[in-house]
Amino acid sequence: MAGPEAAAAARLRVGDWALVLATSPSGNPRTPAYLRGRVGQVVRSHGVVSNPLDHAVDYPPLYSVVFPLDATTEVLADLHEEWLALVGTPGAPAGRPVGAPPW
Amino acid sequence: MDPAPLKPTAGGHRHIHDVDGHLVALESDLEYFRRKRLEPRVLFCLRRGVISFADLLRADDPAAPAEPWPSATTIEAGIRSAEDELDRLVRGIALVTTGMRTLAVSIDDTRRERGDYDPFFRIAKRPHGAGSPAERLRRIGPELADAHRLLAAFTAALLAAGQLTSEELAQRRRVLEDVGYRNGARIVARAWVDPEFKHRLLQTGRAAVRELDIPPGRLGLLGVAENTDEVHNVVVCTLCSCYPHDLLGNPPWWYRSDEYKERIVREPRAALAEMFGLALAREVRIRVHDSTSDVRWMVLPQRPPGTADLTEDELADLITPESLVGAGLPLTRAERSGRP
Numbered sequence: 001m002a003g004p005e006a007a008a009a010a011r012l013r014v015g016d017w018a019l020v021l022a023t024s025p026s027g028n029p030r031t032p033a034y035l036r037g038r039v040g041q042v043v044r045s046h047g048v049v050s051n052p053l054d055h056a057v058d059y060p061p062l063y064s065v066v067f068p069l070d071a072t073t074e075v076l077a078d079l080h081e082e083w084l085a086l087v088g089t090p091g092a093p094a095g096r097p098v099g100a101p102p103w
Numbered sequence: 104m105d106p107a108p109l110k111p112t113a114g115g116h117r118h119i120h121d122v123d124g125h126l127v128a129l130e131s132d133l134e135y136f137r138r139k140r141l142e143p144r145v146l147f148c149l150r151r152g153v154i155s156f157a158d159l160l161r162a163d164d165p166a167a168p169a170e171p172w173p174s175a176t177t178i179e180a181g182i183r184s185a186e187d188e189l190d191r192l193v194r195g196i197a198l199v200t201t202g203m204r205t206l207a208v209s210i211d212d213t214r215r216e217r218g219d220y221d222p223f224f225r226i227a228k229r230p231h232g233a234g235s236p237a238e239r240l241r242r243i244g245p246e247l248a249d250a251h252r253l254l255a256a257f258t259a260a261l262l263a264a265g266q267l268t269s270e271e272l273a274q275r276r277r278v279l280e281d282v283g284y285r286n287g288a289r290i291v292a293r294a295w296v297d298p299e300f301k302h303r304l305l306q307t308g309r310a311a312v313r314e315l316d317i318p319p320g321r322l323g324l325l326g327v328a329e330n331t332d333e334v335h336n337v338v339v340c341t342l343c344s345c346y347p348h349d350l351l352g353n354p355p356w357w358y359r360s361d362e363y364k365e366r367i368v369r370e371p372r373a374a375l376a377e378m379f380g381l382a383l384a385r386e387v388r389i390r391v392h393d394s395t396s397d398v399r400w401m402v403l404p405q406r407p408p409g410t411a412d413l414t415e416d417e418l419a420d421l422i423t424p425e426s427l428v429g430a431g432l433p434l435t436r437a438e439r440s441g442r443p
Contacts, residue, residue: 049397
């Protein structure tokens with residue numbers, strides 16, 4: 001899925017909690033391995049980023065997602081929607097530990 | 104692990120205090136640029152039939168020295184000329200690998216070519232760093248010359264194949280000369296003195312830098328992460344080395360080091376303190392931005408105290424390459440005046 005179709009399908013909103021999937025269906029590789037299987041909160045929605053110098057085809061909508069490391073540190077990663085599953089909304093947070101570090 | 108601290112050694116014309124730091128930077132950058140930028144792009148063109156191995160051989164001119172390698176009398180002079188040669192190599196690589204006639208190369212193609220996403224195909228790094236400073240420098244010289252020779256043959260083969268023209272090369276060379284971290288310094292200084300510009304910068308990224316007559320570049324979005332009393336931002340790219348390099352030039356050499364990439368997303372507070380001597384107060388939250396190429400991040404550092412009367416140009420002089428990725432703070436006024 002790419003381009004306008006993907007834009008139309010943007011389904012996460014700022015404040016949502018999202019689970020990073022283990023693999024992406026389309027094979028877009030740009031999600032760091034250490035974040036897979038973790039839950040983070042969407043803090044910014046970028047829409048579909050057209051970036052032809054970087055990749056010839058558009059990827060699905062992009063979100064900045066924050067993953068806590070400990071009480072005072074966190075990682076923010078920019079992840080494409082195909083990698084993310086909605087697991088909680090701002091009013092109903094995720095029903096599992098958020099961002100529990102895998103290391 | 105490398106014993107040399109990653110403490111910044113950049114600074115252009117200062118006296119070289121940290122010989123080891125300069126040598127580590129030289130070795131790492133040379134290895135990175137030839138193995139990860141030059142050679143994968145040669146492979147890219149060979150695989151797609153743009154040029155052949157025979158074309159490369161025909162274009163090779165063993166008689167032409169890359170550039171006369173000055174007979175350095177001191178380690179310091181040797182390091183400086185090696186650094187200049189490396190800069191020339193890096194610019195030369197950037198010149199020939201964009202805008203070919205029949206083949207559009209997107210950055211992701213190069214990442215795949217060098218195996219960034221698959222450990223099996225990943226191009227190995229060669230070990231370095233053994234020996235005395237003089238021995239290390241003697242090794243770097245011929246390796247740099249070899250890399251220049253490959254680049255020269257590659258460039259000549261692309262010219263011969265009609266993929267580039269020398270006019271285009273000259274034009275691109277002029278553009279590249281203006282790209283560097285100094286652009287970032289100007290952006291930060293303007294944001295410090297002009298809150299409305301800062302607002303536009305945070306909201307629109309690349310579009311705002313046009314106001315400074317800086318070409319905004321086209322590599323995805325520019326993310327600007329603003330440091331405050333509560334939050335300190337740091338930038339990394341754990342997958343490759345994404346950076347707004349079309350706008351700010353190449354990042355500091357350690358930005359591409361595995362040690363930095365691994366530690367900064369695991370224990371940022373300790374990594375900043377131990378690798379860069381940047382000890383942040385416990386109550387300051389640290390946010391590490393792991394770039395994913397569609398948003399390339401720079402840090403907007405806090406304006407140092409006691410700088411209310413400085414001009415915009417003087418403020419820009421306080422910015423270091425490290426402060427633009429959050430691995431350091433801008434210089435204080437006293438630190439700045441201690442530098443030539």
